[in-house]
Structures are given as C-alpha cells and as structure tokens.
Amino acid sequence: MKVSLTVNERPVEADLPANTLLSDLIRGHLGLTGTHVGCDTSQCGACTVHLNGRAVKSCTILAAQAQGAAVTTIEGIGAPGNLHPMQAAFQDAHGLQCGFCTPGMIMAAIDLVQNAGPLDETKVREGLEGNLCRCTGYHNIVKAVLSAAERL
Amino acid sequence: MSDTGIGKSVKRREDIRFITGQGRYTDDITQPDQTMAVFLRSPHPRARIVSIDASAALEIPGVVGVYTGKDLSADKIGDIPCGWLVKSADGTDMLVASRPPLAVEWVNFVGETYGIVVAETLAAARAGAEAVVTEFEDLKAVATLADALGGPQIHANVPDNLCFHWELGDGAQTDAAFAAAAHVTTLELTNNRLIPNAMEPRAAVGIYDRSTEEFTLYTTSQNPHLERLILSAFVNLAPEHKLRVISPDVGGGFGSKIFVYPEETAVAWAAKQVGRPVKWTADRSEAFLSDAHGRDHITTAELAMDKDGVFLGFRVRTRANLGAYLSTFASSVPTYLYGTLLAGQYRTPAIHVAVDGVYTNTAPVDAYRGAGRPEATYVIERIVETAARELGVDPAELRRRNFIRPDQFPYQTPVALIYDTGDYEASLDKALKLVDYAGFPERRKASEARGKKRGIGLSCYIEACGLAPSQLAIQLGAGVGLYESGEVRVNPTASVTVFTGSHSHGQGHETTFAQIVSDRLGIPFENVEIVHGDTGRVEFGLGTYGSRSVAVGGSALMKATDKIIVKGKRIAAHMLDAKPEDVDFEEGIFAVRATNRKLTFGEVAFAAYVPANFPEDLEPGLSEKSFYDPKNFTFPAGTHIAEVEIDPETGVVTVAKFVAVDDFGEVINPMIVEGQVHGGIAQGIGQALLEHGVYDGMGQLVTGSFMDYCMPRADDLPNFIVDTTVTACTHNPLGVKGCGEAGAIGSPPAIINAVTDALGIRDIAMPASPERVWRAAQGL
Ligand code: FES
Ligand code: FES
Numbered sequence: 017m018k019v020s021l022t023v024n025e026r027p028v029e030a031d032l033p034a035n036t037l038l039s040d041l042i043r044g045h046l047g048l049t050g051t052h053v054g055c056d057t058s059q060c061g062a063c064t065v066h067l068n069g070r071a072v073k074s075c076t077i078l079a080a081q082a083q084g085a086a087v088t089t090i091e092g093i094g095a096p097g098n099l100h101p102m103q104a105a106f107q108d109a110h111g112l113q114c115g116f117c118t119p120g121m122i123m124a125a126i127d128l129v130q131n132a133g134p135l136d137e138t139k140v141r142e143g144l145e146g147n148l149c150r151c152t153g154y155h156n157i158v159k160a161v162l163s164a165a166e167r168l
Numbered sequence: 169m170s171d172t173g174i175g176k177s178v179k180r181r182e183d184i185r186f187i188t189g190q191g192r193y194t195d196d197i198t199q200p201d202q203t204m205a206v207f208l209r210s211p212h213p214r215a216r217i218v219s220i221d222a223s224a225a226l227e228i229p230g231v232v233g234v235y236t237g238k239d240l241s242a243d244k245i246g247d248i249p250c251g252w253l254v255k256s257a258d259g260t261d262m263l264v265a266s267r268p269p270l271a272v273e274w275v276n277f278v279g280e281t282y283g284i285v286v287a288e289t290l291a292a293a294r295a296g297a298e299a300v301v302t303e304f305e306d307l308k309a310v311a312t313l314a315d316a317l318g319g320p321q322i323h324a325n326v327p328d329n330l331c332f333h334w335e336l337g338d339g340a341q342t343d344a345a346f347a348a349a350a351h352v353t354t355l356e357l358t359n360n361r362l363i364p365n366a367m368e369p370r371a372a373v374g375i376y377d378r379s380t381e382e383f384t385l386y387t388t389s390q391n392p393h394l395e396r397l398i399l400s401a402f403v404n405l406a407p408e409h410k411l412r413v414i415s416p417d418v419g420g421g422f423g424s425k426i427f428v429y430p431e432e433t434a435v436a437w438a439a440k441q442v443g444r445p446v447k448w449t450a451d452r453s454e455a456f457l458s459d460a461h462g463r464d465h466i467t468t469a470e471l472a473m474d475k476d477g478v479f480l481g482f483r484v485r486t487r488a489n490l491g492a493y494l495s496t497f498a499s500s501v502p503t504y505l506y507g508t509l510l511a512g513q514y515r516t517p518a519i520h521v522a523v524d525g526v527y528t529n530t531a532p533v534d535a536y537r538g539a540g541r542p543e544a545t546y547v548i549e550r551i552v553e554t555a556a557r558e559l560g561v562d563p564a565e566l567r568r569r570n571f572i573r574p575d576q577f578p579y580q581t582p583v584a585l586i587y588d589t590g591d592y593e594a595s596l597d598k599a600l601k602l603v604d605y606a607g608f609p610e611r612r613k614a615s616e617a618r619g620k621k622r623g624i625g626l627s628c629y630i631e632a633c634g635l636a637p638s639q640l641a642i643q644l645g646a647g648v649g650l651y652e653s654g655e656v657r658v659n660p661t662a663s664v665t666v667f668t669g670s671h672s673h674g675q676g677h678e679t680t681f682a683q684i685v686s687d688r689l690g691i692p693f694e695n696v697e698i699v700h701g702d703t704g705r706v707e708f709g710l711g712t713y714g715s716r717s718v719a720v721g722g723s724a725l726m727k728a729t730d731k732i733i734v735k736g737k738r739i740a741a742h743m744l745d746a747k748p749e750d751v752d753f754e755e756g757i758f759a760v761r762a763t764n765r766k767l768t769f770g771e772v773a774f775a776a777y778v779p780a781n782f783p784e785d786l787e788p789g790l791s792e793k794s795f796y797d798p799k800n801f802t803f804p805a806g807t808h809i810a811e812v813e814i815d816p817e818t819g820v821v822t823v824a825k826f827v828a829v830d831d832f833g834e835v836i837n838p839m840i841v842e843g844q845v846h847g848g849i850a851q852g853i854g855q856a857l858l859e860h861g862v863y864d865g866m867g868q869l870v871t872g873s874f875m876d877y878c879m880p881r882a883d884d885l886p887n888f889i890v891d892t893t894v895t896a897c898t899h900n901p902l903g904v905k906g907c908g909e910a911g912a913i914g915s916p917p918a919i920i921n922a923v924t925d926a927l928g929i930r931d932i933a934m935p936a937s938p939e940r941v942w943r944a945a946q947g948l
Contacts, residue, residue, distance in 0.1 A: 050190065055452040114417075115191050119187075
C-alpha cells in the first residue's frame with residue numbers, strides 16, 4: 017500500500033506491504049539506521065522516534081499509521097557541529113557507552129523535557145522507564161536529561 | 169599537563185556518531201544483492217532429529233536455499249570448540265560434547281540451531297522456515313542443575329552429565345583447620361542464572377568473493393581475531409588469510425559476544441553456497457534462547473574460625489551449570505576464574521574448593537560480566553557477613569580482623585594467585601564514611617517509624633583482571649595466549665594511527681587509548697586515531713573481556729609508544745649530530761641534553777619519511793608494534809555498601825543508598841571508569857533483585873522476553889555514590905588494574921546482605937523479588 021509522510025522534514029512516498037512497521041520503513045527503506053531495534057515486544061525503546069512531536073516506539077506502529085504524519089528520527093534533530101542540546105548533554109554527562117539505546121533514549125528524553133512539566137530525578141527515572149539501557153546504569157542518563165532540561 | 173592526558177575526564181570522541189545516529193552496527197550494514205537468513209531452531213529441550221523435509225520451503229517465492237547440519241558436515245565444517253581444556257581432579261580431561269554449528273542428529277536445548285533458511289527477504293525467509301517440516305523424537309530432558317547428576321544422559325560420551333570434577337587447594341589442610349575451629353558457619357547458596365541482554369542483538373553479515381576465495385564476516389564480536397582463529401583452525405570455514413572478520417560498532421557485550429556462535433558460522437558458510445551476501449540479525453526472542461547465559465551455580469560453603477573470628481579454613485562445594493554444550497570459555501569460568509578467587513581479601517590459610525561442571529538441556533552458560541568472580545565474591549561475602557552475625561561481631565570489624573594487610577604484599581593465596589598490591593582497609597574506611605555507617609541506626613529508626621524495614625550490607629570484593637600470563641594459562645588448559653597487540657603508526661605529518669587488538673563495545677577505547685598515546689608522545693589528542701575491530705587492519709589481538717583492555721591492551725600501546733620514542737631519539741640524534749643516549753624526549757620535544765639543540769616530534773616524524781641522509785643502520789619510517797604479555801593478573805578490589813528499605817506490605821526493595829569504593833590502580837579517564845562502575849552495579853543489582861533466567865521442569869525457557877525477564881529500568885535504581893582509592897598495579901607500565909566488571913562483582917552480596925539484615929533472616933534467594941521478600945517479611 018502507498019504511504020506518504022514526512023521524515024525529518026523530507027517528504028516520503030513509499031509503496032509498502034501493509035504489515036510494514038514504521039521502524040522497518042525508517043531503517044530498511046529510508047536507510048536511517050540511527051533508529052535501532054532492540055526487542056520484539058515493545059519493551060526496550062531503542063526504536064523511539066517522534067511522531068507529530070511526541071515520542072513513539074516505531075516498532076509498535078505500522079508505517080501505514082503514520083500516513084500524513086511528521087516523523088522525526090535521531091538524524092533529524094541535530095548533527096555533528098550542530099547538536100541538539102539533548103545530544104550534547106548526553107555526551108557531556110557520559111550518558112552513553114555502547115550507544116545502542118542512545119538514539120531512542122534521546123528521543124524519549126526530549127519528549128519528556130518538552131511535555132512532562134518540571135522534572136526532578138524521580139520524574140526523569142519514571143519518565144524513561146520505557147527505555148532500557150544495559151550499559152550505563154542510568155545514573156548519567158538521568159544527569160544528562162536534567163542538565164538538558166535546564167538548557168532547553 | 170594537557171587536559172586530554174592520562175588521568176583526565178576527556179569527553180568521548182566516539183559519542184558524536186552515537187548521539188547523532190551515525191553509529192554503524194552490524195545490522196546497519198547492507199550489501200548489494202544481500203539475502204536474509206532465518207534459523208531453524210529446536211522447539212524441544214532434547215530430541216533426535218528423525219527427518220527434515222525442506223521441499224515445501226523451497227517452493228516458497230523468494231526462498232534461495234535451505235541448509236541443515238548434514239550440508240555443513242558434508243562440506244567438512246567442524247564442531248564449534250571450547251577454548252579451555254580443564255582437567256578433573258583425577259587428572260583426566262573434561263568430557264567435551266560435540267557441538268556442530270547446525271545440529272545433525274541431536275538437539276539439546278530449546279533454540280538450538282539445526283538449519284538455516286536463506287531468502288530474498290526476511291519475510292520470505294520466515295515463511296520458508298515455517299514451511300520446513302521436521303520430525304523429532306522427543307526425549308526426556310535435564311532441565312535444571314539439581315536434576316543433572318543421575319538424570320537422563322544427554323551426551324553419549326558423558327556419563328552422569330558430569331563434564332569435569334575440578335578441585336583446587338589443600339583438602340587435608342582445610343579439614344585440619346575445620347577440626348581445630350571454635351566456630352563454623354555454613355551456608356547453602358544459589359547463584360541465579362542470568363541472561364546477558366546486551367541491547368544490540370547478535371548479528372552477522374557473511375560475504376564471499378568467488379574471485380579471491382575470500383570471506384568477509386561482519387559480526388557482533390568482542391574479539392574478531394579470536395573469531396577468525398577459531399573459524400579457521402577448528403571450524404574449517406576458510407584459511408585465516410582468506411577470512412576477514414570485522415566487528416563494527418557493537419552495542420554492548422558483557423561477555424556474551426566473546427564467543428563463537430553457530431549463527432555467524434552458518435551465515436558465512438551460506439554466503440559461499442548462495443553466492444550472495446547473507447545477513448542475519450537475532451530478534452530478542454532468539455537472543456534470550458541462544459546467547460550464552462551466565463552464572464547458575466549451587467554452592468555449599470563452610471567457614472572455620474577461631475574464637476576471635478579469625479578465619480582458619482574455607483571449604484566450598486559447587487555445582488555449575490554449563491548448559492547443553494561447552495561455549496568458548498565455559499569451562500574456565502567456574503574453575504580458574506572462580507576457585508582461584510576464593511581467598512577474597514582475607515588471610516584464610518587453608519582453602520579447598522571442588523566444582524562439578526555439569527551438562528543440562530539448557531542454553532550454554534559462559535562468561536557474563538565478572539565471569540566466575542561474582543560467583544566467588546557472592547560465596548565469600550555472604551558467608552563472612554553471616555559469620556559476623558553469628559558471632560555477634562560488627563561485619564566491618566570481622567572483615568578488618570581478617571584482611572590481608574598492606575605490608576603482606578605480594579601475597580600468595582592458598583588458591584594459586586599472587587596478589588601484587590592492595591589496601592583493603594582504605595577502601596572499607598572510605599566506603600563506611602560515604603555511606604555514613606555510624607548514622608545507620610538512626611536511619612533505621614526513621615524507616616521503622618514509617619512502617620518500613622531498613623538494612624545495610626557490606627561486600628569487600630577482590631577480582632582478577634587481565635587474565636595472565638600466557639605461559640601459565642596455556643599450562644592450565646587455555647587454547648590461546650593472553651597477551652595483547654598494539655601498533656603505533658606515526659604518519660609523515662606526525663598524526664598517529666593506532667591499531668589495537670582490543671575491541672570497544674561501549675568502553676570508550678577510542679578516547680582512552682588516544683589519551684594514552686597522545687600523552688606519551690606529547691602530541692594533540694585530536695591527532696591520534698584508534699583503529700580496532702577489524703582483522704584486515706589490525707595485525708592480531710585477543711579482544712576485550714575480563715576487564716583487560718587498558719591493563720593489557722593499553723600496556724601494549726605503552727610499549728609500542730616507548731619504541732617510537734627510542735627510534736625517534738635515534739633519528740633526532742642523527743639530525744642533531746648527537747648520541748641517542750644524550751637525547752631526551754619530553755612533551756613532544758627531542759632535545760640534546762645540556763644544549764639548546766632540539767627537534768619537535770613533527771620534525772622527527774617528517775624526517776623519518778623523508779630521510780635525506782640517513783646512515784645505513786637507521787631505517788626510514790616511524791612505526792612500531794608490541795605484543796604485551798602481562799606477568800600476572802591485576803587485582804582490583806574494593807568495598808561496596810548497600811542500604812535498602814523494604815516495604816513489608818508489598819515486598820518491594822528500594823535501594824536507598826549504594827556506595828562503591830574501588831581500587832582500580834591508576835585511572836586513565838575517571839569519567840569513563842565511573843560509567844563502567846555504574847553499569848556494573850546496575851547489572852549486579854539486577855542480579856540481586858530482579859533478573860532470573862528460568863527453565864521450567866520440562867526444559868522450556870520461561871523467561872524468554874523482556875516481559876518475563878526483569879531488566880533493571882531507570883526507576884529501579886538509585887544514583888550511585890562512587891569513589892576510588894589507589895594502589896598502583898606493580899607489574900604493568902600504566903599501573904592500572906581494570907574496572908569493567910567490579911560493579912557486577914561487588915554489588916550482589918552487598919544487596920543481599922542488606923536485604924537479609926533488614927528482614928533479620930539468614931538467607932534469601934536471588935533475585936530477592938517482591939514476592940520472595942514479602943513472604944520472608946510475613947514469615948511465610
Ligand atoms: S524495538 Fe521498539 S521497543 Fe524494542
Ligand atoms: S549505552 Fe549501551 S545500552 Fe545504553
């Protein structure tokens with residue numbers, strides 16, 4: 017079936033099998049491999065992107081459900097030399113190690129900072145409960161998000 | 169000193185690609201004309217394969233090929249070997265079960281691979297796999313460690329499922345110590361089975377070039393050279409010079425990606441069969457079933473003491489689950505990485521350990537963050553805490569009485585190791601202060617006033633990193649050396665390309681190693697590039713495991729850098745008309761002593777490649793390599809203290825405080841080291857409170873997804889209080905010890921000691937889940 021949407025402000029038209037996941041569209045068809053897939057039960061959040069400005073797990077919705085939507089992936093928020101404050105905060109606070117959870121974590125954290133009201137450590141921890149990281153023990157991720165919250 | 173030198177918290181350069189989505193992991197690599205693979209996996213814990221009929225699968229549009237174990241053996245593909253031959257106490261070799269990459273006749277755990285389906289698309293490969301009709305003869309399985317001895321015999325050559333009965337230490341001396349003891353503490357302990365769950369699932373892309381007969385294998389390996397060696401020398405996939413293994417960005421390993429697995433073997437082989445690249449990426453369900461699991465011990469431990477609580481003897485009996493087959497280092501984990509650590513930080517004069525390594529119909533068990541050392545630490549630190557309670561002595565005080573003292577190093581333990589250095593009381597004191605040990609009774613009272621129970625638990629761990637030396641390990645059965653290689657290539661314009669045999673999958677080598685080399689050569693950090701993870705670019709290496717990267721890999725770079733300086737001095741001496749021994753090198757300047765004649769590093773590098781009038785005995789070029797083989801292990805040690813609060817109504821354990829004071833020797837990048845500690849503690853707390861890999865009585869994995877296997881999430885954990893003490897390692901050039909695993913080693917007993925303290929009970933099984941804790945709190 018035909019799907020049209022924008023991804024990182026670029027119009028995308030694709031003819032896809034109806035069961036194509038948004039994560040497959042992003043990674044497979046568009047080659048935006050910054051969005052990762054870490055599970056098959058919607059539990060890890062590695063695939064988190066923004067759909068019309070809110071964080072969603074892209075493995076959990078069909079590409080067809082994004083018809084007409086504006087999707088933003090990690091590649092769309094900043095680039096080397098022009099980092100998004102959340103990206104910069106992750107580097108500054110050493111909020112990543114292997115980097116696999118990081119794109120999803122950053123996308124979820126941006127949503128949290130923009131939409132969850134005033135944050136403290138507990139709220140950040142609860143807000144990121146849907147994103148697994150096996151490397152950092154979350155300590156520095158929480159630090160990064162709180163510091164970005166001040167910058168944003 | 170520059171702000172990017174040794175000892176500075178330099179921000180990680182690799183982060184830029186990860187935070188912008190430009191990381192390149194195996195699944196991100198797409199080849200022209202690539203096919204996709206799906207594996208046929210056993211649904212049975214134990215069965216005989218009667219027949220496999222792939223005819224319907226081959227009819228499905230898009231299916232390119234279906235191959236089974238028979239096809240691989242017909243092509244002379246060998247078994248996946250175990251890299252460490254352990255001998256039983258009676259001198260006989262361990263009994264090795266044959267493990268073909270794709271099972272031929274027998275399948276022995278749920279998820280074992282017995283075929284591979286290759287197709288144009290993932291969907292077609294899946295449909296193909298569905299359409300393969302396999303007839304199995306279902307057999308009774310050995311599902312748990314408790315059932316192994318005396319259960320159905322899994323492998324024809326392994327009676328009683330006993331792979332080895334291994335012992336270490338002096339049994340008679342230990343018996344004598346117990347005979348003389350005033351008090352004996354006994355504890356039965358289970359070390360729960362864990363599933364590593366690096367966030368990036370394993371993956372592989374196999375490529376075969378017919379014109380050159382060369383294989384290229386992209387895979388999620390912690391040690392690509394070892395992978396190449398095993399696939400060449402044992403599995404017979406291709407000669408070493410015709411096989412290039414590349415580990416690009418790897419999303420965490422924690423041990424589980426050290427090993428050679430059936431999947432990448434079959435994927436590479438299949439690429440040759442179909443004449444096109446073949447890609448496979450595990451989904452999380454496959455990862456749960458087929459990644460090597462960790463831990464899974466049952467232990468009885470006895471500690472003999474005199475009337476003052478001075479340790480006299482320690483006796484340990486362990487049964488260790490090896491799973492259905494021996495994974496790459498499986499046999500070394502519950503033996504040489506476990507029994508040798510049982511002295512802990514203490515002077516216990518007599519120790520004896522016996523370990524039965526047994527096969528079961530479960531996924532192979534191998535090294536997982538800490539590998540043997542968490543199991544040893546758990547046994548020691550649980551029993552020491554229990555002994556203190558029995559004796560009515562403060563647990564910190566009992567430990568103090570028994571610590572090896574700073575003036576006793578080097579210290580020969582009764583279980584083979586020689587500790588080079590340490591100051592255990594220093595870490596203990598600092599940790600007690602940071603946790604405010606003296607204030608604990610007040611905090612407990614405050615918790616009680618709120619209807620909560622509060623407990624505190626200590627753990628004074630030691631571990632051994634940078635497995636060494638090669639000679640000893642090879643004598644003890646290791647199939648590989650334990651050195652590391654490093655090459656420092658100075659380019660004509662004085663930038664430096666560094667090749668290391670260690671591999672980063674989150675550890676930050678690209679930053680840490682650049683700090684070491686730039687600091688030593690007095691050149692800008694930005695001018696040093698680190699290359700790793702590619703057998704086509706790096707000469708040789710043994711990869712990253714056992715917290716060895718800086719201690720062994722970093723030391724190799726130090727030695728190579730030293731050689732660069734020596735050569736640089738010769739060049740400078742020639743150019744400045746002096747003797748090499750009169751040339752000093754400091755902060756990037758070669759200077760003739762007591763003169764004002766000098767050259768910069770850049771001038772020397774340029775001259776090395778533009779040798780205007782070099783004498784015959786001075787070769788052009790400035791590139792050196794080194795293989796560093798450590799003389800001994802390094803011995804990080806420290807104290808972890810957990811303080812927990814328990815809600816007796818719900819059984820929920822909240823980690824109120826967690827303090828870790830570690831002695832890692834010298835530290836290259838404190839920020840990265842702290843991050844390693846945080847991650848290790850999270851995994852240790854996960855083991856103690858949340859995680860458990862469970863097979864049911866039939867041998868089916870019950871915890872096969874993130875919905876059933878409880879991973880630590882952000883809201884399960886506190887902020888950690890992390891600090892260090894320093895005694896420099898005495899035998900490597902950097903004075904470093906290694907920090908990757910300490911968090912996972914020290915923390916589980918601290919947590920369980922705190923939970924049992926809060927509840928006033930002797931023991932609770934890990935994970936201390938809300939249900940278990942609630943039952944204990946209710947006295948059920
Ligand atoms: S891949 Fe989407 S939640 Fe795990
Ligand atoms: S940084 Fe590795 S999983 Fe989060």
